[in-house]
Amino acid sequence: MNYDVAIIGAGMAGASFAYEIASAVSDQYSIIMLEAEDQPGYHSTGRSAAFWTESYGGPQIQPLTTASFDFLNDPPKEFSPTGFLAKRGAVNIMRDGEDHLLRGFLTEFAESGVTMTPWERDRITAIVPNLKAGWDKAVYEPDCCDIDVAALHMAYLRAAKRRGVTLSCKARVETIEHVDGAWTITAGGHVIRAKKIINAAGAWAGEIGRMASVTPIEIQPMRRTMVQLRTNPPSTPEMPLVVALDGSFYFKPEAGGSFWLSPHDETPVTPGDAAPEEWDVAVAIERFHSVVDIEVEAVSRKWAGLRSFAPDRLPVYGFDPQQADFFWFAGQGGFGIQTAPAAAKLAKSLFLDMEREACARSLDAGLYAPARFAG
Template sequence: MKVQIAIVGAGMAGASLAAALAPHASVLLLEAEARPGYHATGRSAAFWSESYGGPFVQPLTTASRPFLAESGFLKPRGCIHLADEEGRQVLSAMEEEFAGSGLELRRLDRGELEQRFPRLRPSWKAGLSEPSCADIDVASLHAEYLKKARTAGARLVTDAELIEARRTDGGWQLSAKPGLFTADILVNAAGAWADQVALRAGMTPLGIRPYRRTVAQLRVDPPAPADMPLVIDALGRFYFKPEAGGRIWLSPHDETACEPCDTAPEELDVALAIDRLGQVVDWRVVRVEHSWAGLRSFAPDRLPVYGFASGRSDFFWCVGQGGFGIQTAPAAAALAAALLLGVTPGPPAAGIDPSLYSAGRFTN
């Protein structure tokens, strides 16, 4: 099978890019697992926050909002960045970072925090409200991108781990478990496996590093209010959000470096998360109903990478999305597709500077 563009990885990055490209080029999606989105996309904590990832990721997130909201993938939630005495300076730094960005952040005092959180411990005295924060329907968004890609003619092949990619006069010769494929351009959207895919294609890795993130679903007493916002510790030690039936999703905000794998939660990380929750609110954990872990992968500077490998026009990077790949997918896919097609980025990526995310920044 010969196509113009072969994308390795059918998680959110690969699926959204395929949906953007398929109306303009022949596209093949190669997915190593039996179902797309198994490792990172399918294990997300499912929130959309304009501040998440920092001020250089925020333009992609903000630009993605209209599509996500108008298509019904977002549900209002709100977020509070919570600080004890040690974290107050972080709140101030955050306000400075996002000054002039258009992101609404509002200071909350202890009295306002008590109104939002029943049984808040006394040490938590300051917060920043981020009202634009929302829950995001990850599964539906991912499925929509795969559907759009297929409808426009893209072919998805699962159980298709890339074994080797060899450049010839006729293009890339791709050896995968189901057989051989040929493509003019190879796109690396392999997430935690990005550097491995690069090596199999004879390319220099970028230093994409996977990290484990743990989440647990807890039943708590008193039940968490359904309208409670997402709560993120200013110092990055935890976050939690309400779920159906008074439950919460809780993470110790861990980032444990690991090899690309089918990662699983560690009991110690779940226990650490529960201990940290107990230092925030006087709630009793009735039961740990479920816990899971997913992989988040970052480039060395923790910004995503969208662009051709330095000096190449046949190998393209779409990697390093960390924990913000889902919330930035509409704009990121539009930006990456424009770079691949050699056109000026249009909505929702219009006006976003692609040089911020260029692969060439690692070779300069």
């Protein structure tokens, strides 16, 4: 099987990139997406907390998140007639005595244009009832939204397929060799030849880089735990995302009056099928109890997923500095959904050496270039 481009991984990264390239040049390029699992979206993409919030990931991620808003909110009609976002609002909250965190947070985003309003207790308790004493200040981000992640991912896959991209599942890439100017890849019992590789393998991106003998970029997977709680009182749909400014938890209301809660854990692990640890579930509930007076009746669901980071915690988009036929699209950390549209458009312009679309024009590609790891 011969292709111009082989994309490794069909999560949000691979799917969004496949769509963008195929939209630009489907008549000139044959593209295959190789996915190890039975179905795409089994790993990080299917396990996210599903929010879009501009401050999440820090000021060097925010431009990617902001630039993705228009696509997520009002995508091309073939994607969705209604868009993928639903207004939520985020309360970035602090304990008494943590004013330095609040000041630092506001300073970090002072030039960003992100709407942020300092709130006192009475404003907070109007939308976060049962708030315990000692949590009296917050920064409110009204623009935070929920993302319909599954619909977005499926829409990218469908749109890519319509443009001729082949998706091959149960095709775990096992070997990669560069011979006579082309890649030979073995995956799922097949041998595939491709002129270029795009590494969108999420937690396995470092492993794929090593397999291809390109610049060794360490992409470290970190386990993050999520629990779904049944509580008394239950959540209400108008509650916001509540994020601790000290990075110790977040929670938000979910369908049926439940909460989704994370202890914001980051445990370095080897790539694999992440599962939650009881300890992290207990820590999550303890932290929830420290901020709201809400009884936890049951953990109705728990899961874990991998957020994968380069050493500087910025994503890696671009051609390998030593191997011009290998493109990195990795290190999407905890922001790979909310940044997907702009990231894929930026990466397309780098991959095809074409002019950037308006939303990606002001992004600083140098920040995310793999060349920063050369030497």
